Amino acid sequence: MTLSYAQVLHDVFGYAQFRGPQEAIVEHVGAGGDALVLMPTGGGKSLCYQIPAIARQQAGHGVTVVISPLIALMHDQVGALHEAGVSAAFLNSTLSSDEAYQVEQRMLRGEITLLYAAPERVTTPRFLAQLDSMFERGTLSLFAIDEAHCVSQWGHDFRPEYRALTVLHERYPGVPRMALTATADDLTRADILERLQLQDARAFVSSFDRPNIRYTIVEKKDSTQQLLRFIAREHEGDAGIVYCQSRRKVEDIAQTLVDAGLNALPYHAGLDTKIRQTHQDRFLREEGIVMVATIAFGMGIDKPDVRFVAHLDMPKNIEGYYQETGRAGRDGLSAQAWMAYGLQDMVNQRRMIDESPASEEFKQVMRGKLDALLGLAEASDCRRVRLLAYFGESSTPCGNCDNCLNPPEVWDGTDAARKLLSTIYRIQQMSGISFGAGHLMDIVRGKVTDKVTQYNHASLSTFGIGADFSELQLRGVLRQLIAMGAVTVDAQAFNTLQLTEQARAVLKGEVAVSLRESVSSPAERKSKRNP
Ligand code: ADP
Ligand code: ZN
Numbered sequence: 260m261t262l263s264y265a266q267v268l269h270d271v272f273g274y275a276q277f278r279g280p281q282e283a284i285v286e287h288v289g290a291g292g293d294a295l296v297l298m299p300t301g302g303g304k305s306l307c308y309q310i311p312a313i314a315r316q317q318a319g320h321g322v323t324v325v326i327s328p329l330i331a332l333m334h335d336q337v338g339a340l341h342e343a344g345v346s347a348a349f350l351n352s353t354l355s356s357d358e359a360y361q362v363e364q365r366m367l368r369g370e371i372t373l374l375y376a377a378p379e380r381v382t383t384p385r386f387l388a389q390l391d392s393m394f395e396r397g398t399l400s401l402f403a404i405d406e407a408h409c410v411s412q413w414g415h416d417f418r419p420e421y422r423a424l425t426v427l428h429e430r431y432p433g434v435p436r437m438a439l440t441a442t443a444d445d446l447t448r449a450d451i452l453e454r455l456q457l458q459d460a461r462a463f464v465s466s467f468d469r470p471n472i473r474y475t476i477v478e479k480k481d482s483t484q485q486l487l488r489f490i491a492r493e494h495e496g497d498a499g500i501v502y503c504q505s506r507r508k509v510e511d512i513a514q515t516l517v518d519a520g521l522n523a524l525p526y527h528a529g530l531d532t533k534i535r536q537t538h539q540d541r542f543l544r545e546e547g548i549v550m551v552a553t554i555a556f557g558m559g560i561d562k563p564d565v566r567f568v569a570h571l572d573m574p575k576n577i578e579g580y581y582q583e584t585g586r587a588g589r590d591g592l593s594a595q596a597w598m599a600y601g602l603q604d605m606v607n608q609r610r611m612i613d614e615s616p617a618s619e620e621f622k623q624v625m626r627g628k629l630d631a632l633l634g635l636a637e638a639s640d641c642r643r644v645r646l647l648a649y650f651g652e653s654s655t656p657c658g659n660c661d662n663c664l665n666p667p668e669v670w671d672g673t674d675a676a677r678k679l680l681s682t683i684y685r686i687q688q689m690s691g692i693s694f695g696a697g698h699l700m701d702i703v704r705g706k707v708t709d710k711v712t713q714y715n716h717a718s719l720s721t722f723g724i725g726a727d728f729s730e731l732q733l734r735g736v737l738r739q740l741i742a743m744g745a746v747t748v749d750a751q752a753f754n755t756l757q758l759t760e761q762a763r764a765v766l767k768g769e770v771a772v773s774l775r776e777s778v779s780s781p782a783e784r785k786s787k788r789n790p
Contacts, residue, residue, distance in 0.1 A: 262317065264289060267310050271343050278303045280463045284437075285310045288401065293460035294437040295407075295452065299467050300585035304439045305336060308403035309373060313345060316372040321398030324390070325375045327405045328418055332559035333375040340373060349375040350386075363389060369398045378409075378420040387430065394431050402427050404455065406558075407438035408578075411450035413624055416558075421454070428456040436460070441585065442578040444650060446624070467581070467650045471588045472596050474642040475661040476635070479601035482571050483512065487519055489569065489597055490549070497566035498542070501551045502583055504572035504607075512571065513551040526552035557583060563590035569597045573604035576628035577635060577649045600636040605629065623754045634742030637735060638662065639669045639775045645742060669773040672736040673765070675728050676772040678703055679737055680745065680762050682721040690714055693755035696737060700730050735774050740765070743772070 264285045268274050277285070280296075281303055288294050289311040298304050312323035327333050333349040340347035348362045348371050365371050367389060380386055393399040404410075410421035427436060438455055452458050477485060486501065501516075503509045506527040516523035522545075524538040542548045543562055550556060554574070568587040574580045580598070588594025612625045635645050641656040641663050648654075656663050682703050686694055701708050702716050705723025716722065725733060737756075740746045745762040749755050764770040 262314065264310055264314060267313050268306070271313060271345060272306065272309075273343075274306075277306075279465055281307055281310075284463050285314075287461055287463075288435060288437050289314050291435045293435055293457055295448075295457055295460050295462045296437060296439040297443055297448070297463065297467075298439070298441060298465040299469060300441045300582070301469075301589040302441070302465055304405070304441070307439065308401065308405075308437060309340070309345070312373045312401060312403070315400045320400035321369050321393060321396075322366055322371055323373050323401040323403060324381065324399070325373055325403045325405060326378050326381055326424065327375055328377060328409055328420075329406070329559040330377070332405075333377075335559070335561065337373075337375060345373065346371050347373040347375070350380055351375075351377050367393065369393075378418065378424060382420070382423040382426060387426070390431065394434065399431060399434050402431075402434060402436040404436065404438045406440060407451050407455065408440040408443050408447050410438075410454045411443075411447045412621065413444075413446045413450055413628075425454065425456060442582045444578060447578070466647075467652060468643065468647060468654065469585060469588065470657070470659070471591055471593050472584060473593065473659050473661075474584070474596045474646065476598045476600055476642065477661075479599040479604070482599040482601075483515055485599055486512075486569055486571060486597075487516070490516075490521065490567075493595065494567050496547045498547055498562065498564060499549045499567040499569065500557065500565060500583075500586060501549060501569045501571060502554060502574070503551065504553070506553060508571070509551050509553055516549055516551060521549050522547055523549040523551055526550050526556040528553065528555040554579070554583065557586050560586065561589070562586075564592070565589070565594065566592075567595040567597060569599075571599055573598070573600045573608060573632065573636065575608060575625070575632075577632050577646065578628075580632060580635075581646065581650075598636070600633075605633055627748050627754060630738055630741060630748070634738045637738060637775055638742065639667050639773050648744075668776040670776055672732075672739065672772040672774045673768065675725060675733060675736045676740055676745075676765050677768070678721065678725045679733065679740065680758060680766050682719065682724070683746065683756050683758055684762075684766075685719050685721055686716065687758075689716070689719060693749070693752070693757055695754045696734070696756065699737070699756060700733055703733060704728070704730060732774075736772060739772055739774060743770075 262270065268277060279302065284294060284296055284307045296304060296307055308323065308325060330351050330353060333351060337347045337349050348365065350359055350362055366374050390399060404424060409416050409418040411417060436457065438451055438457055443451060501512060503512055506529045509525045509527045513523045513525035524541060526535060526538050542550045565587050568584045574583060584596035587596055608629050612622050631649060635642065638645050639662060642660040643657040644654050679699065682699060698710055701711055702719060702722055703725035705726045707717055711717055741748060743761060744759060745765050747757050747759055749757060765772060
């Protein structure tokens with residue numbers, strides 16, 4: 260007898276109801292459709308392929324292959340499936356060759372419902388030959404590609420092995436495929452569809468909102484003290500994660516927290532595997548541990564009661580920030596995402612991009628993404644609205660972020676914004692092509708450079724109209740214009756600036772552009788209130 264999806268949910272997993280779009284996804288994939296599933300962390304992606312896998316196995320379609328980059332996650336999932344009485348197994352480097360052989364034989368005999376494997380494993384000739392034989396016998400049921408953003412170099416966690424997964428579509432036509440991820444902006448999303456040949460797949464995009472997370476971004480002064488105060492005031496005894504950029508800083512901060520009487524542990528890729536494992540286990544099992552870590556920590560860690568995630572350094576982009584902060588409050592109870600940012604962070608990140616061996620095109624995209632994050636950090640309005648807008652979702656002020664709760668002091672950047680916008684417009688009109696931010700700044704501030712001379716841009720009526728603003732101020736205004744969507748940056752064309760429909764409202768004075776006081780005048784920073 261075959262069970263309905265709802266019965267599988269209930270009888271196998273013990274849940275009463277599907278959550279959000281799960282049911283629609285399960286039905287679509289269960290019936291053999293391709294799917295792209297974008298769902299925030301904790302949203303319940305696993306069931307989206309596990310239930311179709313079980314139902315399709317019962318209906319005689321055979322084995323589902325789950326592609327996952329994380330060994331720890333494979334182990335957890337297979338363990339949980341066994342407890343639920345589902346036949347599952349994994350193939351990865353932790354198995355001896357004899358154990359791996361046993362798993363392969365069971366898979367070939369169709370005795371496994373869900374087989375988890377790392378991408379580099381899936382694309383070996385040996386494994387493909389086994390898939391071939393299952394395909395020929397009609398016992399290859401479904402491919403689920405987890406953490407699908409790893410296929411995109413624009414994502415924050417590019418893994419070249421994912422690229423080779425194109426083979427699945429070419430070699431096994433008709434076998435349904437689904438790609439799942441918790442983070443993908445437009446660029447990454449498009450890349451996933453193209454690289455995995457899922458253009459015709461149905462997309463299931465959940466809201467990315469995590470209403471129980473309160474976002475706070477403070478300006479760095481003495482960030483260690485700021486962090487200590489934040490934890491002492493709001494998170495005494497809570498489990499949390501503190502992200503730092505370097506291994507050394509991880510060690511230093513962990514020590515500082517311990518000295519301050521906190522139960523803190525360091526975690527980074529430079530530590531001995533055993534130590535890392537112990538620290539991770541303690542974080543998961545004990546209560547109230549603060550893990551101080553580089554971004555090597557966190558993927559696949561499913562701890563429901565992480566009460567705060569703090570960033571002492573700015574991440575590379577909004578996807579990274581969102582993914583890392585998303586580890587807070589998976590249990591749905593209130594949690595906080597706290598970040599200290601300083602302009603120096605941006606300078607460092609920019610330097611890392613500039614000095615990386617990547618192509619110029621790639622660097623341009625990375626700079627654009629960094630700017631978007633900076634726009635979020637500098638925003639004076641609702642953080643959540645900004646964050647969701649980045650993932651293509653519109654929303655209203657949340658009442659639960661720092662800016663909503665304590666509106667910051669702002670200065671009116673509307674005048675500067677209009678000067679920038681009209682200059683972009685005039686340059687475009689005069690030269691018929693677009694330029695980047697640097698050249699725009701030079702014109703607005705009235706600097707005669709070679710490029711200005713070459714294009715005769717000193718003759719523009721707006722040349723020098725913004726001379727009383729500093730470049731820093733103008734850049735801040737420009738970032739806000741970009742964050743508001745009034746200006747777009749064409750990453751494929753040397754980051755040239757283009758006006759959008761929204762620019763009109765700013766030009767007409769219908770929409771104001773406000774900036775945080777501190778951003779506008781970094782030299783005369785007032786001594787501020789609490790972080
Ligand atoms: P994701 O992979 O999207 O981060 P998971 O698949 O790990 O999320 O699910 C997050 C948690 O939610 C898990 O503990 C899971 O058992 C639980 N969960 C998922 N779907 C449901 C549901 N329909 N009802 C109740 N709990 C669910
Ligand atoms: Zn808000």
